[in-house]
Amino acid sequence: MRTAEIKRRFLAHFEANGHTVVPSAPLPAIEDPNLLFINAGMVQFVPYFTGQQTPPWTRATSVQKCIRTPDIEEVGITTRHGTFFQMNGNFSFGDYFKEKAIELAWDLMTRPQSQGGLGFDESKLYPSVYVDDDEAIGLWKRIAGLPDERIPRLGKSENFWSMGIPGPCGPCSEILLDLGPEFGEEGDFLNGDRYMELWNLVFMQNLRGEGTNKEDFEILGDLPAKNIDTGMGLERVAYMLQGVNNMFEIDEVRPLIDRASELTGKRYGASRPDDVRFRVIADHVRTGLMLIGDGVTPSNEGRGYVLRRILRRAIRAIRLLGFEDKALPELLPVARDCMSPSYPELSEDFERISSYAYGEEEAFRSTLRQGTTILDTAVKDTKASGGTLLPGAKAFELHDTYGFPIDLTLEMAAEQGLKVDEEGFRQLMAEQRRRAKADAQSRKTxxxxxxxxxxxxxxxxxxxxxxxxxxxxxxxxxxxxxxxxxxxxxxxxxxxxxxxxxxxxxxxxxxxxxxxxxxxxxxxxxxxxxxxxxxxxxxxxxxxxxxxxxxxxTAVKADVDPEWRLGARQAHSGTHVVHAALREVLGPAALQSGSFNRPGYLRLDFSWRSKLSDESRSEVEEAANRAVRKDLPVAVKYMTLPEAREFGALALFGETYDETVRVVEIGGEWSRELCGGTHVQHAAQIGPVVITSEASVGSGQRRVEAVTGLEAFHYLARERDLVSQIADELGAPRAELPERISALMQRAKDAEKELANLRAKELRDSAATFAAQAKKIGDVAVAAVQAPDGTGGGDARKLATEIRGHLDPNKPGIAAVAATAGGKASLVVIVNKTGTAQGLSAQALVKGALSGRGGGNDEVAQGGGVPADQASALLQAVSAQVAGE
CATH class of the missing domain: 2.40.30.130 (Elongation Factor Tu (Ef-tu); domain 3)
Incomplete structure (x- = not known):
């Protein structure tokens, strides 16, 4: 049963039983400061469980996208750790409780698939309960007809659920599946892998306090109502119903492994180290797709840093498998095709998603080229001196100068048998932060x-x-x-x-x-x-x-430039107007997180998970200018901070305020903000507001920039002049410019494609000549070819493949191609089957030429990263190895 079908059946089952289907919340946990990402199905419903908000329904069901990253280093090593997963859940807010929850779960789990159920064998299901929950024991015996020995009582760490932070919690009952005696002893529910949790029914009735682990926390009291929160891991159920061994082999993930196998020439299942890398690739590429789809973009902090680390771990994993070309353009579309049956918006938004992902890979490839050379030298020097600890100063240099993340340095050093002086690294980082802070202060003072x-x-x-x-x-x-x-x-x-x-x-x-x-x-x-x-x-x-x-x-006169102040007032009031317009168009979640304005110019950062559509951007701009046209009144009021909050005034998150605050209103409640800036007296004095850009500035954060007043007029005039100039150059009416420019761009793309095809054909046509010029070294034909400058790794590999095809298949033959691009040389070696049968190995030849670097197998291997002027030396090294020199 496909994963999307399991999801459909789950939602249909609960919808038929009076539950409202609620869409998954976005992965960034914007509303919860304790979380970076949604990590459980119930997170978006917490205000309803705690009584802070009244739910619009008494019963709900959802399939929630989730991210958990504390065990990121375990991904791929075990078959149960993944960063992205989906949690099926059904929820009751003061409606039904234990009895109905158990009835609904048991029905769906055991009903035959032909009747819309999941069809699990009743004899293999064991519902565990909290150790003193006699009520749940009685319900399982009556509803499922199970004897006492099939209902294990387990302790707080297993059967009392919370999010791991203060909030709703309660005893739970987990439906476990017996995987059989080969996975452990019968009845051992605490050790081994025999009993796998498929569904957790949480009887949400308590509120927990602070704690350090699953057992060490205080119960603060009861929730306003008894609720139900269940969680069924969609991937876990999928691999049980699809007859595969783990979550990495289900229909939404395995195609990524298969594609990575095709790209690298390595077989999944052949070796444990390679299997770990395949699973890292599959998990992380899928996770990256889902994160960017929900508005997270790569950055150096918070959610953006998690995304960056995930993407870079995937890229490096496939490089370790021997594939050094750009990987994400090959893998991300596979992830999209796997996930779009459940999330069609991924296909609709793939252009944006892929642009961020591919840009991150390009940046990381540059980082790797520079940083790896420095790290390799540092490792060599450390080993030569007999040391086992890479200096913290070198790790800091890699981070500070080359953008090499410390976690990557730790991983790569560990692969070379070294540790890193993390304490020294942290001290240097702290010193840098102190210097930066002091420098910023000195510039101001x-x-x-x-x-x-x-x-x-x-x-x-x-x-x-x-x-x-x-x-x-x-x-x-x-x-x-x-x-x-x-x-x-x-x-x-x-x-x-x-x-x-x-x-x-x-x-x-x-x-x-x-x-x-x-x-x-x-x-x-x-x-x-x-x-x-x-x-x-x-x-x-x-x-x-x-x-x-x-x-x-000295007695002096202090005069503010009136034009400067006017522009500043226009821009600051314009910032408030744009903020109010954003909230009017996008909703209250579009909350300002920072701003800057100077005469005629403003920028405003706000919480939002994705790029604004052209339509939304136009609506925001129109809403702002509508406020200007209405000449909304601007008023300033002073009040205490509690009064301001009661009044509905917005405060900038992270700012501190005195007890008495200044509230600036524009149009009454339409815009009320705590603000100490200077403002116009009426909105019309702002003049036109023109949004000039909108972009991401970090995880879940967007930035709009705009101009006001005379600067807005000047901006529009420049735009007008530019359009006129283009129209004159093209000899076309302005209305036809988009079509004419599009046509020109298409012609350019077609020309580039044609040139690429001609170049590929030229390389293919030259393959026979190169094969004919192969030198005999003993009984081995060696075609050693230096490709034209600018030949990428993919083209070099194609050329080597074509050359091998022209070599005599009945005699041992080697095609070796050295290519140069971006100031670096790469080497591709392909050995025909007769050659491999006689003991020749492409991988050994590549590693021998590149001092141990590179990857592949006996037939095909490649590597690179050395200076371009070493290309001919790489070919000579291959020939020398064949000759036994």
Whole structure:
């Protein structure tokens, strides 16, 4: 029974019994700060179990996509660890409880397949229960007719369920399948592999507290209602019903192994190390597909880092099997075809998904080329000195300079029999973070010591800040700093920090850039280039003296550039408008996570799992401009933080606020945010809002950039001029430009394809000539060929195959092709069957030429990664080995 059919039957069974079919939640656990990914079927229903929200239904069923990564190193080593899996579940929210849950589960498990059930043999099923759950024991005996010896009582670690963190929990009953005596002793439910869990029925009735393991946690009390939460591992049931040995061999996964086997020439099942790599490839490519499909993109932190690590482990696994060309374009479409029967959106969105995956492989291939050489040298040096520990400094260099992840360094070093000085690596990483933090602070404070600021604050008191009230003030210079030290006089051309008794300048904060303007006196003029608040209560102006001398005690006039401030107000109010428009179009989940604005420009980061469609982007832009056209009123209110929350004002996640806060409204409840920035008085003053880009900036995070006011007019004018220029160049009306450009691009692609075909044909046609020129070394015909520059590994392999086809099959023959591309040389060796029968090995020849590197088998092998100028030397090394030199 195919996996998609098991899923269909499960949902149909519960829908027929009054359950609402609920779609799977996206894999990123955006709503739960305790989780990176959804790791159980019930996660999206937690608010209903805890009583925080009222469920829209009393019964639900779902097949939830899940990710678990704590055991990522175990993937492939065991046949039960996978990163992506699907959890069938049925849920009751205060409706039915133990009796109905057991009835529904037993019916589906044991009903014949011909009648829509799963058809498991009743005699092989054992429902375990929590040790003191007599009620469940009685129900199993009555409903399933099972004797006591078929219902094992197990302890808290086996039959009391929770997510591993504080939250809903309860005793459970697991339906176990007896796999037979070859897997362990009869009745031994705690050890061995004989009894496999297929379905866990959780009687969700308690709330747990903190704990360190499955048994060490406190029960805080009862949930508002007794609920049911069940979980049936779809992959586990699939491999039982499909008659295969493990989850890697079911219909949704095995085709990936088969394709990897075709690419590498290795056979699954032939050796344990290779089998582990095949399973890593299959699991990780499928997981990568599902993660990117749900909006996660590769990055260096959080969910994006998990995705990056998973994809890179898959890529490296297939390289270790001997395939060094781009692997994901060969494997990802296979994963798509396996999963799209259950998730058709994967096919619809495959262009986006594949672009992220293929881009990550390209980046990793570059990283490997550089980092592997450095690592190999470091390993060689460590071994030569008799050491067993790779220095932390070398691991840090690989990470910092070449982007080599530390986990990859650990794996590759372990394969060479070395450990890594992880403590030294972590110390260097910590030092780097401290330096980066100090550098960022120094750029904001001109390297001033904080004590100097505190002395200025103590001497002059808090700055009288007038940015909300006026654009100019009559002020006095209270103090100045140059390179961290107090000074009395700043001369022409000098860059210094100035503290005034009062100021109209807005200090950078809340995502708004600092004001620009001037500070002038009777005989001095200075330009304000930055304004910061290095410590609370003190506003510091970074100024460049343009004329005269600026001295402490001087009476000056502080003037904000009115055009600058107007642009800043437009951009900051525009940020609020775009945020409200995003939430209007996409829903409340599109919550701002960061922003930056300067005159005429804004960018806004927000939580969202996937790229905005062109339609959604246009709707957001229209909603923002509709608010501008309506000239929505802008109001500022002060209130306590609890009052603001009750008022419905949005706060930026991660920010800290005083007890009294400033709330900025645009159009009343349409936009209410806690904000300390400067704003327009009416929305129409923002001017047009034009979204210029939308892109991913990390796991579950998107970024929109936009321009406002005059910058928006300028942007549209440039776009108009560009379109006019293209139309003139093509001699076509503007309305026809998309079709004309598309046609030109297609012609270019066709030409590139034709060139590629001609090149491939040229290589094929040359194969006979190369074979005829083969040199005899003893009784072996060796065709050693250096391919034209730019020949990829795939073309080199095809050429070698063609050459072998022209060699006399009745005599031992070798086709060796060296190719150069991207500054590196690669080697492909193919031995005909007569040659392998006489003991020749393509793999041995490649490894001999490449000092142990490369992979393949006796017939076909390849390797590379050495400098391009060594191509001819690789061919000479092959010939020398054949000659026995």
């Amino acid at each position: 001109a390297h001033a010591d904080m004590s100097a600021y505190r002395e200025l604050l103590t001497a002059g008191g808090p700055t009288d800040w007038k940015a909300y009230e006026t654009l100019n003030t009559e002020s006095t210079v209270l103090g100045m700093l140059a390179e961290g030290s107090p000074i009395q006089v700043a001369k022409e051309g000098q860059l210094v920090e100035v503290v005034l008794d009062k100021t109209p300048f807005y200090a950078e904060s809340g995502g708004q850039h600092a004001d620009a303007g001037t500070i002038t006196g009777a005989s001095v003029s200075a330009e304000v280039v930055d304004v910061q608040r290095p410590i609370k209560g003190l506003v510091v102006h970074q100024v460049r003296v343009l004329k005269g001398e600026l001295a402490v005690g």
